[in-house]
Amino acid sequence: xxxxxxxxxxxxxxxxxxxxxxxxxxxxxxxxxxxxxxxxxxxxxxxxxxxxxxxxxxxxxxxxxxxxxxxxxxxxxxxxxxxxxxxxxxxxxxxxxxxxxxxxxxxxxxxxxxxxxxxxxxxxxxxxxxxxxxxxxxxxxxxxxxxxxxxxxxxxxxxxxxxxxxxxxxxxxxxxxxxxxxxxxxxxxxxxxxxxxxxxxxxxxxxxxxxxxxxxxxxxxxxxxxxxxxxxxxxxxxxxxxxxxxxxxxxxxxxxxxxxxxxxxxxxxxxxxxxxxxxxxxxxxxxxxxxxxxxxxxxxxxxxxxxxxxxxxxxxxxxxxxxxxxxxxxxxxxxxxxxxxxxxxxxxxxxxxxxxxxxxxxxxxxxxxxxxxxxxxxxxxxxxxxxxxxxxxxxxxxxxxxxxxxxxxxxxxxxxxxxxxxxxxxxxxxxxxx
Numbered sequence: 218x219x220x221x222x223x224x225x226x227x228x229x230x231x232x233x234x235x236x237x238x239x240x241x242x243x244x245x246x247x248x249x250x251x252x253x254x255x256x257x258x259x260x261x262x263x264x265x266x267x268x269x270x271x272x273x274x275x276x277x278x279x280x281x282x283x284x285x286x287x288x289x290x291x292x293x294x295x296x297x298x299x300x301x302x303x304x305x306x307x308x309x310x311x312x313x314x315x316x317x318x319x320x321x322x323x324x325x326x327x328x329x330x331x332x333x334x335x336x337x338x339x340x341x342x343x344x345x346x347x348x349x350x351x352x353x354x355x356x357x358x359x360x361x362x363x364x365x366x367x368x369x370x371x372x373x374x375x376x377x378x379x380x381x382x383x384x385x386x387x388x389x390x391x392x393x394x395x396x397x398x399x400x401x402x403x404x405x406x407x408x409x410x411x412x413x414x415x416x417x418x419x420x421x422x423x424x425x426x427x428x429x430x431x432x433x434x435x436x437x438x439x440x441x442x443x444x445x446x447x448x449x450x451x452x453x454x455x456x457x458x459x460x461x462x463x464x465x466x467x468x469x470x471x472x473x474x475x476x477x478x479x480x481x482x483x484x485x486x487x488x489x490x491x492x493x494x495x496x497x498x499x500x501x502x503x504x505x506x507x508x509x510x511x512x513x514x515x516x517x518x519x520x521x522x523x524x525x526x527x528x529x530x531x532x533x534x535x536x537x538x539x540x541x542x543x544x545x546x547x548x549x550x551x552x553x554x555x556x557x558x559x560x561x562x563x564x565x566x567x568x569x570x571x572x573x574x575x576x577x578x579x580x581x582x583x584x585x586x587x588x589x590x591x592x593x594x595x596x597x598x599x600x601x602x603x604x605x606x607x608x609x610x611x612x613x614x615x616x617x618x619x620x621x622x623x624x625x626x627x628x629x630x631x632x633x634x635x636x637x638x639x640x641x642x643x644x645x646x647x648x649x650x651x
Contacts, residue, residue, distance in 0.1 A: 253512035262328035282325025284560035353394025446477030478520030521556035544569035574613030582627035607638035
């Protein structure tokens with residue numbers, strides 16, 4: 218066939234066949250879009266810091282940053298010292314150390330939760346009422362003056378009968394206080410702990426819906442995280458994955474699944490000495506959480522270590538190595554957020570995160586540039602891989618590990634370009650068969 222001639226194609230199926238199949242699958246198409254909308258594309262904090270309700274103060278964020286800087290200055294005052302403790306390669310030592318210091322000075326805490334559950338404990342009602350109202354006042358003021366963490370909220374008591382009313386009242390006082398002070402901040406995050414049944418998640422969704430109605434808010438304005446701390450939240454009595462049911466029971470309000478290292482481990486009978494986020498029981502729980510959340514827009518958060526970097530330098534270094542290793546392990550498994558229990562954890566949280574993104578960003582940028590320019594190379598990437606590559610770069614930008622200029626220089630792409638690749642149409646992900 219000569220150039221310019223059009224290929225003649227033949228088909229055997231009547232056009233009505235495709236139309237009938239599309240009509241039969243329309244309910245499935247709608248269900249797919251409803252249940253699996255994909256990642257929201259918003260920033261995900263790299264950690265969550267818990268502070269008891271009675272300890273939370275106006276200067277909590279700055280205080281954590283200052284204490285973390287003091288620990289860094291005392292126990293790893295320069296890049297070489299930090300590299301020696303953590304095993305950082307020479308080419309990463311300087312950039313990581315400098316960025317850790319800058320982060321602790323500029324934005325030491327990305328996500329703060331004022332705790333009214335285990336970290337606070339049972340108190341007289343009047344005392345908890347006052348603490349919840351005070352928390353609302355301080356949070357509102359911090360957002361007004363620019364000193365708040367990007368994400369801030371409370372962890373209430375759970376929906377179990379003995380503490381249910383107290384938890385609901387604390388939540389009501391906190392949210393009402395925010396409304397009275399000017400409205401709910403964009404970075405508001407709420408955490409529902411010790412969830413065992415999907416019905417408890419449904420009750421939380423209804424509670425928030427009623428608050429929205431009472432205050433004239435748009436339906437769905439308030440979301441919440443589900444804390445996974447019991448075996449029943451992973452595997453139901455009938456053998457099904459409870460956590461998947463929980464996501465659906467939230468009616469679109471669930472924003473995250475947070476793994477509770479120590480409550481979950483104890484629930485399974487793991488002895489205290491072996492309760493860790495890298496225990497096989499923890500790996501199983503988080504793998505179930507990850508699969509249940511995939512595509513739903515709900516993000517998974519790893520747990521914490523209770524080994525604190527305090528005392529003599531030898532002890533601090535040992536705790537830092539442990540925390541750094543656990544954080545790097547979680548990042549490799551696509552758990553991009555975890556808990557931090559002490560200001561001394563902040564240097565190694567950011568060191569691990571920054572090293573993770575900086576060590577791979579040149580290759581990621583080059584691969585994404587080749588994909589965008591259809592330039593080929595030694596790796597044949599598909600739309601799903603381009604999505605992962607752009608997501609990696611965006612997370613690095615969000616936390617401060619990477620700069621827009623250096624990513625643009627190596628990839629030729631703007632942040633807007635990255636966001637397009639990170640949120641492709643569903644058909645684009647399947648057209649190549651990957």
